[in-house]
Amino acid sequence: xxxxxxxxxxxxxxxxxxxxxxxxxxxxxxxxxxxxxxxxxxxxxxxxxxxxxxxxxxxxxxxxxxxxxxxxxxxxxxxxxxxxxxxxxxxxxxxxxxxxxxxxxxxxxxxxxxxxxxxxxxxxxxxxxxxxxxxxxxxxxxxxxxxxxxxxxxxxxxxxxxxxxxxxxxxxxxxxxxxxxxxxxxxxxxxxxxxxxxxxxxxxxxxxxxxxxxxxxxxxxxxxxxxxxxxxxxxxxxxxxxxxxxxxxxxxxxxxxxxxxxxxxxxxxxxxxxxxxxxxxxxxxxxxx
Amino acid sequence: xxxxxxxxxxxxxxxxxxxxxxxxxxxxxxxxxxxxxxxxxxxxxxxxxxxxxxxxxxxxxxxxxxxxxxxxxxxxxxxxxxxxxxxxxxxxxxxxxxxxxxxxxxxxxxxxxxxxxxxxxxxxxxxxxxxxxxxxxxxxxxxxxxxxxxxxxxxxxxxxxxxxxxxxxxxxxxxxxxxxxxxxxxxxxxxxxxxxxxxxxxxxxxxxxxxxxxxxxxxxxxxxxxxxx
Ligand SMILES: Nc1ncnc2c1ncn2[C@@H]1O[C@H](COP(=O)(O)OP(=O)(O)OP(=O)(O)O)[C@@H](O)[C@H]1O
Ligand SMILES: [Mg+2]
Numbered sequence: 001x002x003x004x005x006x007x008x009x010x011x012x013x014x015x016x017x018x019x020x021x022x023x024x025x026x027x028x029x030x031x032x033x034x035x036x037x038x039x040x041x042x043x044x045x046x047x048x049x050x051x052x053x054x055x056x057x058x059x060x061x062x063x064x065x066x067x068x069x070x071x072x073x074x075x076x077x078x079x080x081x082x083x084x085x086x087x088x089x090x091x092x093x094x095x096x097x098x099x100x101x102x103x104x105x106x107x108x109x110x111x112x113x114x115x116x117x118x119x120x121x122x123x124x125x126x127x128x129x130x131x132x133x134x135x136x137x138x139x140x141x142x143x144x145x146x147x148x149x150x151x152x153x154x155x156x157x158x159x160x161x162x163x164x165x166x167x168x169x170x171x172x173x174x175x176x177x178x179x180x181x182x183x184x185x186x187x188x189x190x191x192x193x194x195x196x197x198x199x200x201x202x203x204x205x206x207x208x209x210x211x212x213x214x215x216x217x218x219x220x221x222x223x224x225x226x227x228x229x230x231x232x233x234x235x236x237x238x239x240x241x242x243x244x245x246x247x248x249x250x251x252x253x254x255x256x257x258x259x260x261x262x263x264x265x266x267x268x269x270x271x272x273x274x275x276x277x278x279x280x281x282x283x284x285x286x287x288x289x
Numbered sequence: 290x291x292x293x294x295x296x297x298x299x300x301x302x303x304x305x306x307x308x309x310x311x312x313x314x315x316x317x318x319x320x321x322x323x324x325x326x327x328x329x330x331x332x333x334x335x336x337x338x339x340x341x342x343x344x345x346x347x348x349x350x351x352x353x354x355x356x357x358x359x360x361x362x363x364x365x366x367x368x369x370x371x372x373x374x375x376x377x378x379x380x381x382x383x384x385x386x387x388x389x390x391x392x393x394x395x396x397x398x399x400x401x402x403x404x405x406x407x408x409x410x411x412x413x414x415x416x417x418x419x420x421x422x423x424x425x426x427x428x429x430x431x432x433x434x435x436x437x438x439x440x441x442x443x444x445x446x447x448x449x450x451x452x453x454x455x456x457x458x459x460x461x462x463x464x465x466x467x468x469x470x471x472x473x474x475x476x477x478x479x480x481x482x483x484x485x486x487x488x489x490x491x492x493x494x495x496x497x498x499x500x501x502x503x504x505x506x507x508x509x510x511x512x513x514x515x516x517x518x
Contacts, residue, residue, distance in 0.1 A: 003398055017383055206379055209341075210393035210440065211368035 004219065011223030018199060022228060025196045029189050029232025030239065033275050036185035037240040037263070040271070043174055044263050050167045056086055057129050057137050058156045059144055063121040065093070067149035072121045075147055079125060087126035093117035120151065182274070189232070189275055190282035193225045197286035204287055218287045225283025226276050233275035237268055291350050292317040292479065293338070293448065298347035299504075300333055307333040309504040311347070315481065315497065317447070320474050322490045323483040325501035331483035332376055334501070335450045338481070339373040340364050352447045369397065372441035376452040378433050380440065382426035386417055389425055390439045397444065411439040414469055416462075430457040438466065442473055449473070451482045455489065467492040 015022045063072055069092060076090050091099060096119040101110050125144075129136055137155060144153045197204075200221060207217045244262045252259050262268075293315040300308040308330045315321050323331050336342040338351050340359070349356040352370040354363065372393070380389045387408055394404045412418045415435040425433060434457045441449050449470075455463035463486070471493055474480055482489065490498050500508040 203381055206381055206392070207396065208365075209339075209368065209373065209375075209379060210396055211365045212396040213365045214362075216396060 003216075007216065007219035008223040011220030011225075012227055014220060015224050015227065021196060021199055022224075025192055025228050026232045026235060028192045029229060029275065029279070030235035032185045032188040032192070033233045033236035033271065034239045034243075036181050037236055037271060038243065039181050040178060040267060041240060041244060041260070041263055043170075043178055044267070045260050046174070047167075047170055048261065050170060056126050057140075058087075059123075059125045059127075059140065060154045060156075061123045061125065061144050061147075061150055062152040063149050064151045065118060065120040067121060069093075069121065072149060075149075076123060079123065082125075082127075084127045084129070085125070086128045087124070089124045091119075091122045091124075093119045093121060096120075096122060186274070186278045189229060189278050193228060193279045193282040194286040196228070197221055197225070197283055214287075218284050221287050222280050222284045225286075226280040229276040229279025230272065232279075233272040236275075237272065290353055290355070292319070292352065293481070294348075294350045295334075295338075296348040298334075298337065298344065298349055300330075300337060300342065300345055307504055308337075311501075311504075311506050313499055313506060315479060318474070318477050318479050319497060320470075320480045320493050320495070321482070321497040321499055322493075323481065323499045323501055324485070324487070324490070327485070328503075329501040330504040331501055332452050333504075335373060335452050335481065335483055338450055339371060340367055341373070369393075369444065370446050371448040371450060372444065372446045374437050374441045374449065374451040374454050376456065378437040380425050380433060380436050383424060385422050385424055386412065386428070386432075386436050386439075387421045389436050390417075390443050393440060393444045407443055408439075411443045414442075415439045416465070431459070431462060434458060435462075435466070438469070442469070442478075445473075445476070446478060448479045448481070451480065453484055454482060455484065455486055460488075463489070464492065 072092075080088050094114070094117050097110055097113060097117040100119070101108070127136070127140065141153055141155060144150060204217055204221075241262060244260055248260050250260070263271075291314055293313075295311055295313050298308060298311045299306065311330075311334060313321070323334065325331055333342065337344055337356070338349065340351075340356065344356045351367060354367045354370070359367065381392075390408045390411055391404050394407055399407075408421075409418070412421045415438060417432065417435055417439060420428060420432060425436060428436065434454065438451070438454055441451070451470075454470075455466055458466060467489065470480055470482070474493070484490075490496055498508075499506055
C-alpha cells in the first residue's frame with residue numbers, strides 16, 4: 001500500500017522533470033476541453049431559452065348571449081389577475097358588434113342592432129407557457145369552461161406546438177451532437193496525454209530492464225496523466241467562465257433578452273471528472289509494449 | 290535445472306544470422322568471458338539471455354528460468370535474478386546517480402533506509418561517492434559506465450550479464466572494476482562478461498572463456514566453474 005502511494009506521488013513529482021512538456025500538454029488539454037465546454041455552454045443556454053420561451057397559448061372564451069354583463073365584467077377583472085398572463089382583451093356585445101362592423105369595412109350597417117347586440121361577450125386570453133405546457137393548457141381550459149355563464153372555450157395550440165417541437169429537435173439532435181463533440185475532445189485529450197508518455201519511454205524501458213512489474217511502471221504514469229488532465233480541465237473551466245462573463249450581456253437587448261449563463265455546476269464537475277478519467281486511462285494504456 | 294544452459298541457440302536479424310547453434314553452460318556462481326571481434330554476436334547473446342530479444346531457435350535456461358517455457362509475466366522475475374549491464378549503459382540521464390542506482394532496489398520494494406545504505410555502499414565501491422547527487426548527463430563516460438555497473442550489482446543478483454563493462458574505463462579503473470566483480474563472485478554472483486579486451490580474462494583466475502566468431506562459438510577454454518556440455 002505504501003508503495004502504491006509512493007508511486008502515485010512519484011508520478012506527480014516527475015512532472016517537474018519536464019515542466020515545459022507538461023505545460024504544453026496541459027495547454028492542449030485545456031484548449032480541447034474549452035472548445036467542448038463552449039459547445040455545451042451554447043447548448044445549455046439554447047435549451048434554457050427554449051424552455052423559457054416555450055410559447056404562448058391563446059384561449060377564446062364565449063359567454064352565452066344572455067349572460068349578465070355586470071357579472072361577466074366582474075369575472076374579467078378576476079381573470080386579469082391570473083399569473084403568466086401575456087395578453088387580455090375583452091369584448092362586450094356592443095364592442096364585438098363594432099369590431100365586426102370594422103372588420104367588414106362598413107360593408108354592412110349594424111346600427112339598427114345598437115343596444116341589443118345579439119353577439120355574446122367574449123374574451124381573448126393569452127398566456128406565456130413555460131414548462132408542463134400541456135397540463136397547464138388542459139387545466140386552464142377546464143377552469144375557463146367552468147366559469148358561470150361561459151358557453152364555449154377554444155384555444156389555439158399552434159405556437160405551443162412550434163415551441164415544443166423546437167425543443168424536441170434540440171433534445172434529439174443536439175445532444176447526440178454534444179456526445180460526438182465530447183468523444184472528439186476525449187480522443188484529443190487521450191492522444192495528447194498518450195503522446196506525452198512517449199517522453200517517458202526511456203524510463204519505461206529502463207524500469208522494465210531492472211525487473212519492474214507492469215503496475216509499478218504504470219502507476220506513476222497514470223497519476224501524472226490524471227494530474228495533467230485535471231489541471232487542463234480546470235484551466236478550461238476558468239477560461240470558459242471568463243468567456244461566459246465576457247459574453248453574458250452580448251444578447252441582452254430587445255427583443256431577445258438572452259443573458260448567457262454558465263453551465264450548471266454538475267455539468268462542470270462532470271466535464272472535469274471525465275477529462276481526468278480519460279487522461280488516466282490513456283496514460284495507463286500508454287505504457288503498453 | 291541447470292543454472293545457465295544454452296542449447297543450439299540461433300538468432301537472425303531479418304536475413305542476417307547473428308548467432309548460429311550456440312551451446313554452453315555455466316554453473317551457479319561461475320564466471321565466464323565471451324570474447325570475439327566486433328559484430329560477432331556477443332551483445333545479441335546477452336540480450337537473449339536477459340529476455341530482451343526473443344528466443345527464436347534452440348533452448349535456454351537462465352538462473353533457473355526456462356526461456357522456452359516462461360510466461361511474459363515472469364520476465365520481471367528473471368530480470369531480478371539476471372541483471373544486464375548494457376554496452377550503452379541504459380541509465381536515466383536526467384536522474385541522479387543515486388536515483389539510478391536506487392531504481393532496482395525500489396522496484397523490489399526495499400525500505401528507504403536500506404536503499405540509501407546499499408546505494409551508498411555501491412557508490413563507495415565504484416568511486417561514485419563524489420558524484421552521487423549529480424545528474425547522470427553531467428557525468429563522464431567512465432562514470433556513467435560505473436553507474437550502470439553499480440545499478441546491476443546493488444541488488445546482489447544471482448547472475449550478472451555484462452556487455453563491455455570496461456569499454457570506457459582506463460586500465461586502472463578496469464582493474465578496480467574486475468576486483469569488484471571478483472568480490473561479488475566470491476559472494477556467489479555468477480558472471481557472463483562480453484569483452485574485446487584480451488587482458489580481462491586474465492584478471493579472473495579460473496574463469497571460463499568462450500570465443501564467438503561470426504555468430505559461432507569457436508573455442509571454449511574450460512575454467513574451474515564450467516559445466517561440461
Ligand atoms: N537491431 C539490429 N538489427 C539488425 N542487425 C543487428 C541488430 N543488432 C545487431 N545486429 C547485427 O547482428 C550482428 C551481431 O551484433 P552484436 O551487437 O551482437 O555484435 P557484438 O559482438 O556485440 O559487437 P560489438 O563488439 O561491436 O559490440 C552484427 O552483424 C550486427 O550488425
Ligand atoms: Mg556488442
